[in-house]
Amino acid sequence: MATLVGVDDPRDPRLVDYTDLTDVSLRRVREPAEGLFLAEGEKVVRRALDSGYAPRSLLMARKWWDGLRDVVEPHDCPVYLADDVLLEQVTGYRVHRGALASMQRRPLPLLDDVLATARRVVVLEDLVDHTNVGAVFRNAAALGMDAVLVSPECADPLYRRSVKVSMGSVLAVPWTRADPWPGTLHRLAELGFSTYALSPDPAGADLRTLEIPDRVAVVLGTEGEGLSSAALAACTDRVRIPMAAGVDSLNVAAASAVTFFALGQA
Amino acid sequence: MATLVGVDDPRDPRLVDYTDLTDVSLRRVREPAEGLFLAEGEKVVRRALDSGYAPRSLLMARKWWDGLRDVVEPHDCPVYLADDVLLEQVTGYRVHRGALASMQRRPLPLLDDVLATARRVVVLEDLVDHTNVGAVFRNAAALGMDAVLVSPECADPLYRRSVKVSMGSVLAVPWTRADPWPGTLHRLAELGFSTYALSPDPAGADLRTLEIPDRVAVVLGTEGEGLSSAALAACTDRVRIPMAAGVDSLNVAAASAVTFFALGQA
Known part of the structure; x- marks a missing residue:
């Protein structure tokens, strides 16, 4: 049963989960x-x-409690109620949407469990930007992808900004780390997946006219550099989105949306 | 011929174009x-x-001059050189990529001129977020759309953040304001465009199986509410992206990428 606890001291040690939320480099280490x-x-x-x-x-601020009460009450945890000033002092920013929850991570599932029944998989290599990670998850959920694998260095899907941009999809779409990297790409091939290295390389197969096999993993690289040469070499196919002449590539989130749509599962 | 001018006073009136760049509500009024x-x-x-x-x-900071000299030198304008501290004092933020240019707007082209040879048009109704506007332009350029129309209330494509996110596409893709609104949608129909109201409405035609006519305008609505009922009523077709059950819609930038790809011009 949740317990309501009023708080009024920004240095209250019970609020440590919520401190310095705007310090990305600190929080990305602390949270995992x-x-x-x-x-x-x-x-x-x-x-x-x-x-x-x-x-x-x-x-949270008091006014958010009624809207969350039904889902929070069954849990045996404290609910700290604070005013807006205290919220800002603790977190370091104006918490516009008022309610924060510190959630327990779970052990990541095993790769083979995540892949057991999956037919459409997303693989992210070393994305740096939490917004892009969240956006790819949101697109994956909406467009019928079954699972996401993230390389060991890829930005954390559970970082606050990723969770938010994904609209919570990171909590619903099955995902795990692709470790070892890029060895996991070979494992995907063993399991019968075609692994599509998405790249602007004009020699790649045209996404629009490609014959889509039963099991496909779409492999997307980091925002600036694209896929590493080791990842490219470990993929079974190189695939490109047909684009207008002379234009920079799409950003990774847009490229993911187009590709997931083209795979046609939703 | 460009003239190099050292500056060292953050209140120098010649720098007025660059003041308070982080104040979005001020700049969005001032710049137009x-x-x-x-x-x-x-x-x-x-x-x-x-x-x-x-x-x-x-x-700019001095170190950026050499990289821009060839394109800037032919223009008859001052180039103010400042150190990083002054740059931050004037603009209000740390200018990481060092170089800023204050550019003269041009009169917007006439609607009929923008549409004269266009076959694939994007129409944005009342988007609020400059990032989304920029992202839609970037997608439009990459995926072969010919022109963009923005409703009178839509966020400014030339706002700094839009320009940046678009990778400069707002400067290359022909665009103008769709004024009157939503009357311009009727004008599009008169010119032979099918106007596709993009919406999650399950009664809409499935983008995947739609017969694509010669001239199409894709009409995208605001991030939260979607298209206004007046805009919906003024469109010739209602079109939806097929999505997984129980999932929130795609964000407007992702939806635009999928739709532009499906129109298949690139």
């Missing part, structure tokens, strides 16, 4: 190390709880 | 009223000049 992630806003908090993640605690 | 827009970073400055826009002035 401490086994937590942050869900922000009523919709995402709700989705995190619906997906079976356990809350460590919540922190 | 003063007839300017800001290009940021070597690549975008280059593209603005290549597209025939005239610079009012440039402001």
Whole structure:
């Protein structure tokens, strides 16, 4: 049963999960190390709880409690109630959508379990930008992809900004780390997946006219450089989105949306 | 011939084009009223000049001059050279990519001129987010759309953030305001365009199986609400992207990428 606890001291040690939220370089280390992630806003908090993640605690302005009460109350955790000034002092920013939940991470599933029944898989190599990671997950969920694999160096799907931009999809779409890298790409091939290295290379197969096999993994590279040569070499196919002459490539989120649509599962 | 001018006073009136760049609500009013827009970073400055826009002035750290000299020198404008501290004092932020250009806006082209030879047109109704506007332009350029129309209330494609996210595409893709609104949608129909209201409505035609006519305008609505009922009523067709059950819609930039790809012009 959740317990409501009023707080009024920004240095209250019970609020440590919520400190310095704007310090990305600190939080991206702290959160995995401490086994937590942050869900922000009523919709995402709700989705995190619906997906079976356990809350460590919540922190919110009083007015948000009624909207979350039904999903939070069954959990045995404190709900810290604070005013807007305290919220800003603790987190370092104006928490517009008022409600934050510190959620317990779960062990990542095994690769073979994630892939067992999957036919359409997304693989992300070393994306740096949490917004892009979240956007790719959102597109994957909407356009019928079954699972996402992220390389060991890829930005954390459970980082607050990723979770938010994904609209909570990172909590619903099955995903795990692709470790070892790029060895996991060979494992995908063993399991019968065609692995599509998405690249602007004009020698690649045209996504529009490609014959789509039963099991496909779409492999997307980092925002600036694209896929590493090791990843390219480990893929079974090189695939390109047909583009207008003289134009820079699409950003990785847009390229993912186009590709997922073309795979035609949704 | 460009003139190099060292500056060391953040209140120097010659730098007024560059003040308070982080104040979005101020700048979004000031820039159209003063007839300017800001290009940021070597690549975008280059593209603005290549597209025939005239610079009012440039402001940069000394080290960026050599990389821009060839394109800037022919223009009769001052190039203000400042150190990083002054740049931050004037603009209000750390200018990482160093070079800013204040560019002269041009009168917007007439609707019928923009549409004269266009077969694939994008229409944006009341988008609020400059990032989304820029992303849609980038997708439009990459995926072979011929022109963009923006409703009178839609966020400014020439706002600094739009220009940047579009990778300068807003300077290359023909565009103008769709005024009157939504009357311009009727004008499109008169010119033989099918106007596709993109919407999650399950009664809409499936984008995947739609017969694509010779002239199409894709009409995209605001991030939260989607298209207004007046815009919906003024369109010839309602079209939906097939999506997985129970998932929120794609964001407008991703939806645009999928739709432009499906129209198949690139």
